[in-house]
Amino acid sequence: MKKWFGILAVLLCLTMLPLAVAEETEPLLPIDFSAGMEPDPDFYLSDREYEDPTLHITIEELREDGCDYWVARIKVADASQLRTMSAGGFDTSMSMKGTALAKRVNAVLAIDGDYYCYTGSGYILRQGQLYLDLLNGERDVLLIDEDGDFHVVHLPKAGEVSDTVDGKKVINAFYFGPILVENGQVPEVVDGPNMAATERRQRMCIAQVGPLEYMVVCCEAPARGSSGMTLRQFAELVATLGVETAYNLDGGDSTMLIFDGEKLNDVTSTSTRSICDIIYFASAYEEE
Numbered sequence: 001m002k003k004w005f006g007i008l009a010v011l012l013c014l015t016m017l018p019l020a021v022a023e024e025t026e027p028l029l030p031i032d033f034s035a036g037m038e039p040d041p042d043f044y045l046s047d048r049e050y051e052d053p054t055l056h057i058t059i060e061e062l063r064e065d066g067c068d069y070w071v072a073r074i075k076v077a078d079a080s081q082l083r084t085m086s087a088g089g090f091d092t093s094m095s096m097k098g099t100a101l102a103k104r105v106n107a108v109l110a111i112d113g114d115y116y117c118y119t120g121s122g123y124i125l126r127q128g129q130l131y132l133d134l135l136n137g138e139r140d141v142l143l144i145d146e147d148g149d150f151h152v153v154h155l156p157k158a159g160e161v162s163d164t165v166d167g168k169k170v171i172n173a174f175y176f177g178p179i180l181v182e183n184g185q186v187p188e189v190v191d192g193p194n195m196a197a198t199e200r201r202q203r204m205c206i207a208q209v210g211p212l213e214y215m216v217v218c219c220e221a222p223a224r225g226s227s228g229m230t231l232r233q234f235a236e237l238v239a240t241l242g243v244e245t246a247y248n249l250d251g252g253d254s255t256m257l258i259f260d261g262e263k264l265n266d267v268t269s270t271s272t273r274s275i276c277d278i279i280y281f282a283s284a285y286e287e288e
Helices: 002-021 098-104 231-239
Strands: 044-046 049-052 055-064 067-076 082-086 109-112 122-126 129-134 141-145 150-153 168-175 179-182 203-210 213-219 245-249 257-259 277-281
Touching (some): 098 109, 098 257, 098 277, 109 203, 179 203, 179 231, 203 231, 213 231, 231 245
Antiparallel strands (some): 044 049, 067 213, 082 277, 109 257, 122 168, 179 245, 203 213, 203 245
16 A cells, blocks of 8 residues: 555656646846846956856957958847837837937847838837737748747738747747848848848848847948948858848848947948837846
């Protein structure tokens, strides 16, 4: 009898074990439009590197075939540290300087977003809130789920995009595109409406390397000591950097790579635009 009681006790423990493993944890930062934690200046190791217990960023400035470009590598402790913010709300078209917007939310690193009010259509979902679902099959969509993983949808039409992917909630979605890299490869067609795909331009993308590991790449504009890149040249460059998925964002004079409140790219330009939104990486570290 004691033997059977022992076996039953073991079986009971085994049936309870998955419940403990499946227990959800709260994100380090709230899924809303609050700012990240204010970074301690001591965690800026140089004007190109930041590291605290929740966030590590390194930035390189490089050159290839006459074009200057920047690569930022980002590792976060939690998906909630990849965040978005707008100048005046995602239901308005207000714009402001990207550096001011980055400082407002304590961004360690920030980039321009998809200029969400540019097309008047698309799929606008930010920090878990859906603002617009008006798809017409013209542009690729990027979805970022609650685990911080990227999912791409090719030219979706109405009803073809959901606020969940494989049972995971979508936290942010972007409508600009096109997809530059998918499963480590450049697609056969790299183009989209008003992309000036065959012209050498200033360009920006965000990419996922692996779980909670990301990359931001932007290239310099032509006529300012650099050649710029066609969309395919840009995609092929990004693919060589070892990313899984890369997605094109607003470019041209909207292209902004902001670190510690300062714009790093295209600093001699006199035509930098005000922008509507940013994507940013924030610290979640708070000293006890």
